[in-house]
Amino acid sequence: MTPSLPAEFLQTPLAHRALHDKTQSRPENSRAAIRAAVEAGYGIEVDLQLTSDDRAMVFHDYDMARLTGQSGPIRQITATQASSTTLLHADDGIPTLDEVLDLVAGKVPLLIELKDQDGAMGTDVGALEQDAVRALQGYDGPLALMSFNPxxxxxxxxLAPDLPRGLVTSSYDPQDWPLSEETCSHLRAIPDFDRVGASFISHEVHDLARPRVAELKSKGVPILCWTVRSPEQEAEARKVADNVTFEGYLAAQPG
Known part of the structure; x- marks a missing residue:
């Protein structure tokens, strides 16, 4: 039985990479951005990357340069080194998943994206999933996991059949992805939804008119979307999507 996406994920807008604003010393996926989202009552979307000692860190990019000013893959340093690597526009380092779980503590919905560790959306995965599941043991609160890699x-x-899980989906324009055209074509059709036991998708906002999205919606599949950047775009997205992942403005709260 595929676990259902908790209802909270259809009600509370999700702050993309937490409620970040570097002008307010809250860079993306930072502790400050997570605290701000919790205080504002927003759901939170974060990303996971893996360190050399197989620990799940809350960080978006494969290379650290854009977010820390220090170049090099996060995969080539330890969790201790990552924690001591200061984020730009902040005074603390890259947080572990364990730390973020303690900060959120079930107060708001938490949507966790595992970044592809294979490099080509293939089958060379496992270590990041294992450490994420380890960290999530005993976590109490609305939670869901997702990845672009089926x-x-x-x-x-x-590893965790009882945790709700979904696919991050996209138009997969080959110009935007370091993938073969064949892989893009395959993933674009979202053929793996049933095979992987997904219970929802989070789809690219500019591609919500795709017939496959409508097909899944007609079957009762919850449709989330990424990344909405204005109230006008949100209003248009909600014609299809059940909820939005937003940044750069404050999405309207329910009620």
Whole structure:
């Protein structure tokens, strides 16, 4: 039985990479951005990357340069080194998933994206999924996991069958992805939804008119979307999507 996406994920807008604003010393996926989202009552979307000692860190990019000013893959340093690598526009380092779970503590919905560790959306996955599942043992609160890589979602289903999981989906324009056209074409069609035991998708906001999205919606599949950047774009997205992942403005709260 595929676990359902908790209802909170259809009600509370999700702050993309938490409620970040570097002008307010709250860079993306930072502790400050997470605290701000909790205080504002927004759901939170964060990303996971893996360190050399197989720890799940809350960080978006594969290379650290854009977010820390220090170049090099996060995959080539330890969790201790990552924690001591200061984020730009902040005075603290990259947080572990364990730290973020303690900060959120079930107060708001938490949507966790596992970044592809295979490099080509293939089957060379496992370590990031394992450490994420370890950290999530005993976590109490609305939670869901997702990945662009269907094989990552399948691994999550194997490791933690009771945790809600979904696919991040896209138009997969080959110009925007370091993937083969064949891989883009495959993923664009969202063929793996049932195979991996997904219960929702989070789809690219500019591609919500895709017939496959409508097909899944007609079957009762919850449709989230990324990334909405204005109230006008949100209003248009909500014609299809059940909820939005937003940044750069404050999405309207329900009620």
């Amino acid at each position: 094989n990552s979602v399948a691994e999550l289903a194997r």
